[in-house]
Amino acid sequence: PSVAAVEAFRLSLPLVRSFQTSSHRKSHLEHIVVRVTGEDGTAGWGEIASPSDPYYCPETVDTCWMVLQRYLAPALVGARWEHPAEAGRAWARIRGHHFAKAGLDIACWDLWTRANGTRLADALGGTRPRIAAGVSLGIEATVDELLAQVERYLADGYRRIKLKIAPGWDVEPVRAVRAAHPDLALQVDANGVYPETPEALATMRELDGAGLLLIEQPFAPGALAAHARLAERIATPVCLDESVDDLDQLDSAIALRAGSVLNVKVSRMGGLTAARLAHERAVAAGWRVWCGGMHEFGVGRAANVAIASLPGFELPGDVSGSDKYYAHDIVAPAIRAVDGMVEVPSGPGLGYEVDEALVREQASAAFHT
Ligand code: OSB
Ligand code: MG
Numbered sequence: 001p002s003v004a005a006v007e008a009f010r011l012s013l014p015l016v017r018s019f020q021t022s023s024h025r026k027s028h029l030e031h032i033v034v035r036v037t038g039e040d041g042t043a044g045w046g047e048i049a050s051p052s053d054p055y056y057c058p059e060t061v062d063t064c065w066m067v068l069q070r071y072l073a074p075a076l077v078g079a080r081w082e083h084p085a086e087a088g089r090a091w092a093r094i095r096g097h098h099f100a101k102a103g104l105d106i107a108c109w110d111l112w113t114r115a116n117g118t119r120l121a122d123a124l125g126g127t128r129p130r131i132a133a134g135v136s137l138g139i140e141a142t143v144d145e146l147l148a149q150v151e152r153y154l155a156d157g158y159r160r161i162k163l164k165i166a167p168g169w170d171v172e173p174v175r176a177v178r179a180a181h182p183d184l185a186l187q188v189d190a191n192g193v194y195p196e197t198p199e200a201l202a203t204m205r206e207l208d209g210a211g212l213l214l215i216e217q218p219f220a221p222g223a224l225a226a227h228a229r230l231a232e233r234i235a236t237p238v239c240l241d242e243s244v245d246d247l248d249q250l251d252s253a254i255a256l257r258a259g260s261v262l263n264v265k266v267s268r269m270g271g272l273t274a275a276r277l278a279h280e281r282a283v284a285a286g287w288r289v290w291c292g293g294m295h296e297f298g299v300g301r302a303a304n305v306a307i308a309s310l311p312g313f314e315l316p317g318d319v320s321g322s323d324k325y326y327a328h329d330i331v332a333p334a335i336r337a338v339d340g341m342v343e344v345p346s347g348p349g350l351g352y353e354v355d356e357a358l359v360r361e362q363a364s365a366a367f368h369t
Pocket of ligand 2: 189191216217241242263292
């Protein structure tokens with residue numbers, strides 16, 4: 001098939017609970033919703049779940065909007081492909097900009113599977129009828145507030161908790177949560193904020209005694225060697241997120257033993273096609289994999305659910321129900337976790353219906369290529 005038209009919508013949704021970033025409080029998140037139309041009129045939906053600011057990765061909503069409008073959408077329109085895994089050839093010579101590419105890649109997979117009447121999860125090679133969902137909890141004002149959040153999500157049925165950590169908020173909150181829940185499946189994510197110093201190593205050694213499933217991205221994205229040195233010194237598995245946004249980086253990480261677990265994010269890898277290959281390669285190397293998230297709206301979340309149904313995704317992911325973030329999502333039925341599990345939907349494509357009227361009416365900007 002080929003894509004005859006690309007439409008994009010900037011859409012902001014209010015958060016159920018605002019959260020603190022390194023610079024300010026966020027009460028809304030803005031993502032870009034993408035709609036592609038095939039030659040036969042079939043529609044496919046994708047989502048660009050880039051953060052607004054370049055603190056997680058270099059991309060922002062503004063860079064995604066620009067690159068999508070100026071380079072990616074024009075490259076895709078009219079290009080022929082037999083299978084969605086080939087659609088990315090149209091934009092292969094554009095370097096980087098993985099979040100922006102992921103939106104189009106997801107939309108092409110949705111288009112193709114809807115046109116064929118197949119489920120996205122099946123087309124990707126998924127085998128799980130439901131996926132294990134954990135939650136990612138941010139840095140709170142006090143340890144008591146964090147403990148209350150943990151209680152709340154355990155009461156909701158989630159079985160794995162990830163705590164964000166940073167210098168000044170690491171050993172103490174982890175100890176407190178572990179003391180309150182000795183058997184909890186618990187892991188931490190530093191988003192690369194620790195320098196590789198003796199103090200940081202001492203912190204990692206203390207965390208190593210807390211019975212964590214893994215320590216995610218303690219050092220900067222490019223610091224593969226530092227991750228390898230840490231992985232040799234502690235027993236807790238080191239997990240990479242920001243360090244791996246393409247298959248070459250994954251190969252380097254594997255060769256250097258910079259970790260033993262990969263957080264596979266559809267957005268960071270540049271789409272479902274790349275995420276699927278990363279999953280294959282990591283599993284073949286003996287790494288464990290799980291599905292990470294970027295606070296996706298329903299379209300991106302549905303893509304996460306589909307990829308997480310692949311056989312290698314053995315560890316619970318960050319793919320929680322959308323009600324953790326949004327009271328009104330853009331898809332129906334709402335994506336829900338029951339007893340810590342999200343059902344892989346049975347309908348064709350992404351398996352959820354997009355509220356197109358809401359997307360069109362609420363968008364703050366739109367373009368059509
Ligand atoms: O590092 O995994 C991360 C959200 C935004 C940016 C980075 C990360 C995250 C999460 C969110 O942890 C998980 C989710 O989508 O629920
Ligand atoms: Mg992370």
